């Protein structure tokens with residue numbers, strides 16, 4: 001069997017062309033440019049790189065980014081003040097708070113301070129709840145990017161057994177609810193799960209979001225499965241042992257070039273949507 005390569009990089013590039021046109025129209029109609037504010041707290045080099053990539057993606061489609069950088073000593077109160085200012089700033093259409101923030105900060109409180117209409121990264125409890133109930137909301141960027149990638153390749157979801165390994169607030173948990181929303185039968189696995197290999201073996205659609213390099217073994221995965229690797233580790237290694245799978249699964253995401261580009265593309269797409277809503 002020749003597996004379909006779920007080429008996130010290509011889908012993102014195609015979508016950027018369409019988004020550029022939409023941004024041009026917003027500018028022509030309103031004379032204004034949609035702006036995504038990015039907030040980076042601390043000096044983690046990987047986080048700084050991701051935030052830079054997000055700003056670059058804004059500029060590629062003609063949007064602007066406003067990069068807010070705060071020291072690692074920032075308090076919850078200071079970060080809440082920054083977010084309140086951005087909420088109140090009519091020129092800002094989307095707010096991204098890069099995860100993780102330093103441990104003295106209450107990250108959940110700060111995520112939830114983001115105004116719903118500017119939550120283009122889909123991190124608020126309110127946005128999550130609305131998404132889970134099937135109400136309109138911006139999706140959490142990584143799982144929404146994965147749903148868009150599956151959709152681009154017309155991967156059937158309804159009635160399939162989807163197994164999500166990981167239940168983090170911005171990846172595994174919203175991923176599971178999105179798959180449920182498309183009528184998959186969903187199993188969520190986590191660090192207390194017993195007999196992970198047996199559950200993974202049942203997956204028609206497998207999403208790896210564990211945060212450990214090649215933790216999910218190829219031999220656990222059944223022939224013909226759709227394999228989505230959300231993990232990303234230095235050297236381009238994911239959470240799933242991919243190499244032995246490529247000629248016996250139905251489809252798989254490469255690392256890099258799979259989920260990562262779709263995450264950024266979804267953030268930008270949802271920022272453009274927010275710009276369209278407020279600038280017409």
Ligand SMILES: NC(=O)C1=CN([C@@H]2O[C@H](COP(=O)(O)OP(=O)(O)OC[C@H]3O[C@@H](n4cnc5c(N)ncnc54)[C@H](OP(=O)(O)O)[C@@H]3O)[C@@H](O)[C@H]2O)C=CC1
Nearest residue numbers: 142166167168171190191209210211230231232259260263
């Ligand atoms: N490409 C992209 O756009 C993005 C990629 N990532 C990548 O995705 C991966 C996951 O990220 P994230 O969700 O933020 O990570 P977290 O560390 O927040 O969550 C990891 C999850 O995996 C579970 N887990 C840990 N150990 C085991 C185990 N032994 N068996 C089963 N489950 C386990 C944890 O369970 P428990 O809840 O019980 O602790 C937790 O739910 C990382 O590799 C990260 O780099 C993340 C965000 C975006």
Ligand SMILES: Nc1nc(=O)c2c([nH]1)NC[C@@H]1CN(c3ccc(C(=O)N[C@@H](CCC(=O)O)C(=O)O)cc3)C=[N+]21
Nearest residue numbers: 050097098099100121141142232256257258260261263
């Ligand atoms: N509030 C918040 N939202 C996020 O979406 C968020 C976050 N915090 N914190 C960190 C993770 C990580 N993340 C990535 C985005 C793109 C790539 C990506 O594009 N990676 C490229 C490779 C990049 C490289 O070459 O290093 C790829 O997979 O092809 C990876 C990881 C978003 N995250």
